[in-house]
Amino acid sequence: MPVTLTWTGHATWLIDTGHGVLLVDPFFDECPTASMKARDVHCDAILITHAHFDHVADAVAIAKRTQATVFCNFEIAQWLGKHGVEKTQPMNLGGRVQVPGGTAKMEIAHHSSSFADGTYGGNPAGWLLDVGGRRIYIAGDTCLFSDMERIGRPDARGRGLDVAILPIGDLFTMGPDDALEALRLLKPKVALPNHYDTWPPIAQDAAVWAEAVVAARLATPHVLVPGASFVVK
Numbered sequence: 253m254p255v256t257l258t259w260t261g262h263a264t265w266l267i268d269t270g271h272g273v274l275l276v277d278p279f280f281d282e283c284p285t286a287s288m289k290a291r292d293v294h295c296d297a298i299l300i301t302h303a304h305f306d307h308v309a310d311a312v313a314i315a316k317r318t319q320a321t322v323f324c325n326f327e328i329a330q331w332l333g334k335h336g337v338e339k340t341q342p343m344n345l346g347g348r349v350q351v352p353g354g355t356a357k358m359e360i361a362h363h364s365s366s367f368a369d370g371t372y373g374g375n376p377a378g379w380l381l382d383v384g385g386r387r388i389y390i391a392g393d394t395c396l397f398s399d400m401e402r403i404g405r406p407d408a409r410g411r412g413l414d415v416a417i418l419p420i421g422d423l424f425t426m427g428p429d430d431a432l433e434a435l436r437l438l439k440p441k442v443a444l445p446n447h448y449d450t451w452p453p454i455a456q457d458a459a460v461w462a463e464a465v466v467a468a469r470l471a472t473p474h475v476l477v478p479g480a481s482f483v484v485k
Contacts, residue, residue: 272352287479303373327374421454
């Protein structure tokens, strides 16, 4: 079954699995590049990588309105509960849960994680999705790390990664060069960049990066504009 990935800007994704829509890292109303507003979002589940403002800013409002379950680490779930969100599934690194259309595994990421007021936000994470018969890795905010080779290994059915979504903005995450090395470890069929061009400090030329991906024969890159979609067939 085709899975549709829509990048709404920064590190926010809507993933239509064919059995429901997953929202990853909701950041809309204060995101300068967002293609839509939080009030227009419809989803069946919310996945959060870490507690930074640019990944959770609209989580409370959307979760309350849609009644979508939020999948996140224990500390974020506690914070959401204090803000009136009733449906959360707290978990931790290495855990796997059922989500609409398949499963989501919380993978490691190397980053920081705190809320806007400075309180601890638990371990940062990435997500390894097995939805609609497709395997999709969302790295979250992270540097390059060697376990990406493990994450990219074929599963018990011999399936590698169909898609890897990687940050390329540099400064706060890995930059374009390390993202190339990440692809060497992950070996996905398709590479999608995110977490760049939102603000000047993380400005990058994604087209140049995509050319480098092609030249190195690492994956098929697709550079989306906010609001555009890629269908994983």
